Amino acid sequence: MHHLGQTRSSLxxxxxxxxxxxxxxxxxxxxxxxxxIVHAAPQLGARFTEMTAEFTAGGALPSTRAxxxxxxxxxxxxxxxxxxxxALPPGGFAFLPHTxxxxxxxxxxxxxVVIEKPYQSQPGAARPEIILGKESKIEGTPLMGDxxxxxxxxxxxxxxxxxxxxxxxxxxxxxxSQVEIHVMEHGLLMLEGGGIYRLGDCWYPVEAGDFIxxxxxxxxxxxxxxxxxxxxxxxxxxxxxxxxxxxxxxxHSA
Ligand code: UGY
Ligand code: MN
Numbered sequence: 001m002h003h004l005g006q007t008r009s010s011l012x013x014x015x016x017x018x019x020x021x022x023x024x025x026x027x028x029x030x031x032x033x034x035x036x037i038v039h040a041a042p043q044l045g046a047r048f049t050e051m052t053a054e055f056t057a058g059g060a061l062p063s064t065r066a067x068x069x070x071x072x073x074x075x076x077x078x079x080x081x082x083x084x085x086x087a088l089p090p091g092g093f094a095f096l097p098h099t100x101x102x103x104x105x106x107x108x109x110x111x112x113v114v115i116e117k118p119y120q121s122q123p124g125a126a127r128p129e130i131i132l133g134k135e136s137k138i139e140g141t142p143l144m145g146d147x148x149x150x151x152x153x154x155x156x157x158x159x160x161x162x163x164x165x166x167x168x169x170x171x172x173x174x175x176x177s178q179v180e181i182h183v184m185e186h187g188l189l190m191l192e193g194g195g196i197y198r199l200g201d202c203w204y205p206v207e208a209g210d211f212i213x214x215x216x217x218x219x220x221x222x223x224x225x226x227x228x229x230x231x232x233x234x235x236x237x238x239x240x241x242x243x244x245x246x247x248x249x250x251x252h253s254a
Pocket of ligand 1: 234
């Protein structure tokens with residue numbers, strides 16, 4: 001169905017709102033039985049990639065030169081690292097350092113968030129390690145003491161890691177307590193519910209399935225609307241000195 005050129009999607013210099021009606025699937029080299037919606041990439045101005053990978057049963061994704069974070073939306077993945085194999089159900093996630101060759105295979109048709117970023121090493125910090133987990137098993141912390149806004153931190157907060165991925169769950173009517181303007185960029189996928197997102201000088205209605213990219217310093221605010229909680233998965237670059245960004249990248253010619 002077409003909408004006579006109408007969409008909620010919007011691209012501005014400091015943000016992208018990408019709604020499912022505008023998603024275009026592309027193949028990736030080495031991937032078999034997988035189509036990717038590339039939400040954020042250097043072509044957009046992002047310093048990471050975020051995609052939704054749609055696997056047919058048996059579909060496979062090879063490793064890349066970058067670090068990789070996987071979050072299963074639907075289906076089931078089998079992740080092989082060396083001789084070990086790990087099953088990732090919906091809500092399951094994994095972090096693979098760029099030094100960990102691995103293979104990802106879908107045990108059944110699956111939809112998976114894939115975030116990739118060249119590693120920015122930090123003198124004195126230990127090498128990053130493989131992380132495996134399940135979002136529902138992570139304890140939530142109220143954001144700035146607000147019990148209506150729970151943050152679950154999926155990556156360890158240590159200098160070994162140069163990005164963070166969190167889920168944020170808003171009770172109906174909950175909102176960020178401030179308009180944020182910060183040096184980190186974000187990739188954000190709405191997982192549940194909806195509300196109003198302020199990005200720059202625009203206010204957008206958003207709902208589950210929408211993707212948002214925010215450039216560094218993009219003014220941002222969210223308020224949840226509706227009778228059920230709103231929840232999103234959010235990426236940010238983290239724990240690196242701003243002057244070091246883009247240099248010191250391992251495995252890539254910067
Ligand atoms: O972590 C964050 O910066 C987060 N509070 N931003 C956001 O939800 N837009
Ligand atoms: Mn933010």
